[in-house]
Amino acid sequence: MPHAGEHRYPVTGSAFGLPLMVLCALQLMVVLDGTVVNLALARIQVELGLTDAMRSWVVTSYALAYGGLLLLGGRIGDVFGRRRAFLGGVAIFTLASLACGLATTPEVLIVARIAQGIGAAIASPTAMALIVVTFAPGRPRNQAFTVFAAMSGLGSVMGLVVGGALTEASWRWIFLINVPIGLAIMAAGLKALTVVGPTERLALDVRGAILATAASTLLVFGLAGGGAGADIVVVAALVIGVVLLLAFFYSQRTAVNPVLPLHMFANRSRAAVFICLLLVGALMMAMTVQVALFVQEVVGYGPLQAGLAFIPFAFALGLGTFAAGSLAERTQPRWIITAGGLILVAGFVYASQLGEDIGYVPELLIGILAIGFGIGMVLIPLTLSVVAGVAPADVGPLTATALVSQTLGGPLGLAAVTAFGEARARSIVGDGFDSINREALTGLERTALAAGYTDSLLICAGLSALVVVIAVVFVRFTADDIREGKKAEAAANTNRDNA
Incomplete structure (x- = not known):
């Protein structure tokens, strides 16, 4: 019989059952949502008249809410109960998806996307916590985490097909499909899901989460806003954003349970890794959105055709991660990052030269494969370096902070390339840019948009080069540190199993 106070796990046999289906369905829905929207942007812009x-x-509204509140969202489950927080997060996400699908104005859609991000920031980390307290240590929990992790890869590929197919009917379906799934x-x-585990009395760092999100x-x-030229509003936003960012870092020094413990940045190599992850997040979101718009608006692909065209990217990324993983325990991570980063620079420079009259094979496919492989090569050593040479107790906070860095980098990168692309297109068509009919482009307008989308990839090339420089100069972890990090991660998992 269990001892008094011993935790009783609801699932002690095979992990495959309704609890795992519930938690994995949420993860799959969140990952799908992040992919399908990119394919629908062109249709959304035309129907709602977006600039x-x-x-x-x-x-970016979704990514900012999700990334800015992710660390706080995980702690909400500890305070109010994981089952309650999970169901509440799913409810917010589902209602927000309904609002997105029914939106008739840009403002309603963006507010609803923010609400989606809030719901995901509460439900997603709580789902992982529920796996720990629901599935018994050993085979059941290992099975659960394996299937849960697989949802990210499956969702990325499925999103390309499902998102394209739904958008062919109507972009609204990419949101409305979440409603029956959420219910x-x-x-x-x-x-x-069983109510398991006691709640904790924690002081939530709401101030820190609000400051980080507002600054971003x-x-x-x-x-x-810089794409149409700098004005007082743009300058004021940048200045106030920097001030709020400084206020956020100051607040983390005195917060009882800070959303971003500053001691994690004491190691210079690890601080450099977090910066690199932010830059990689920036170039990934910028690239996926710009290329998706380029192939639809300029080359003439439909949403489904665009989605199918990007499937090789997922396989190339997988090959890159495999290659980097096989080198990680015998090569310093900075050299793996450098190799991947240089491949990315070459891939982005190549893609920036593509014009409006290109074929899928070989022109577009070469760029897709090179960039996918390069990102895989860069991400694995960066991810492993996050926990290199740390104690098991620090693994969880460090990996969570790494995810936030990568997530918040995305909106910053997309904003930069969007502004650059708009400015480049404006330089060709002049004032006529604001009156472009994207459903019936003239030859000049098509050339202008092509130049804007492809030339903006040079920013991604610059970010890739910056990752290489930072890695070579500042990331001093060794292969031994990586091996120690893997041991710490395994020990952290064992401690979690025994919790």
Whole structure:
């Protein structure tokens, strides 16, 4: 019999059952949402009459809310109960998806996307915590985490196909499809998820989360607005954003439970890794959105055709991660990062030279494969370096902070390339840019948009080069540090199993 106070795990046999289906369905829905929106942006812009800057907010508003509140969202489950927080996050995400699908104005859509991000920031980390307290240590929990992790890869590929197919019918379906799925998750969750584990009395760092999100939002607004030329509003947004960012870092010095413990940046190599992850997040979101718009608006692909065209990217990324992983325990991570970063520079420079009259094979496919492989090569050593040479107790906070860095980098990168692309297109068509009919482009307008989308990839090339420089100069972790980090990660998992 269990001892008094010993935790009783609801699932002690095979992990495959309703609880795992509920938690994995949420993860799959969140990952899908991040992919399908990119394919629908062109249709959304036409129907709602969005400017290029406003169009980028359909993506960045979600990422800012999700990334800015992710660390706080994980702690909400500890304070209010994981099952309650999970179901509440799913409910917010589902209602927000309904609002997105029914939106008739840009403002309603963006506010609803913010709400989606809030719901995901609460539900997603709580789902991982529920795996720990629901599935018994050993085979059940290992099975659960394996399937849960697989949802990210599956969702990325499925999103390209499902998102393209749904958008062919109507962009609204990419959001409305979440409603029945969300309702099913809540209904099944009420039945399958057990109230387990005590809540904790923690002081939530709401001030820190608000400051981080507000600073990021203003910086993104300022960067995105620069495409039409700097004015007082753009400059003010950038200045206030920097001030709020400084206030955020100051607040973390005195917060009882800071959302970003500053001691994690004491190691110079690890601080450099976090900066590199932010830059990689920036170039990844910028690239995926710009290329998706380029192939639809300029080359003439439909949403489904565009989605299918990007499937090789996922496989190339997988090959890159495999290659980097096989080198990680015998090569210093900075040299793996350098190799991947140089491949990215070459891939982005190549892609920036593509014009409007290109074929898929070989022109577009070469760029897709090179960039996908390079990102895989860069991400693995950076991810492993996050926990290199640390104690098991620090693994969880460090990996969570790495995810936030990468997530918040995305909106900043997209804002920068959107502004650059708009400025480049304006330089060709002049004042006529604001009256472009994207459903019936003239030859000059098509050339201008092509130049804007492809030339903006040079910013991604610059970010890749910056990652290489930072890695070579500052990242001093060794292969031994990586091996120690893997041991610490394994020990952290064992401690979590015994919790």
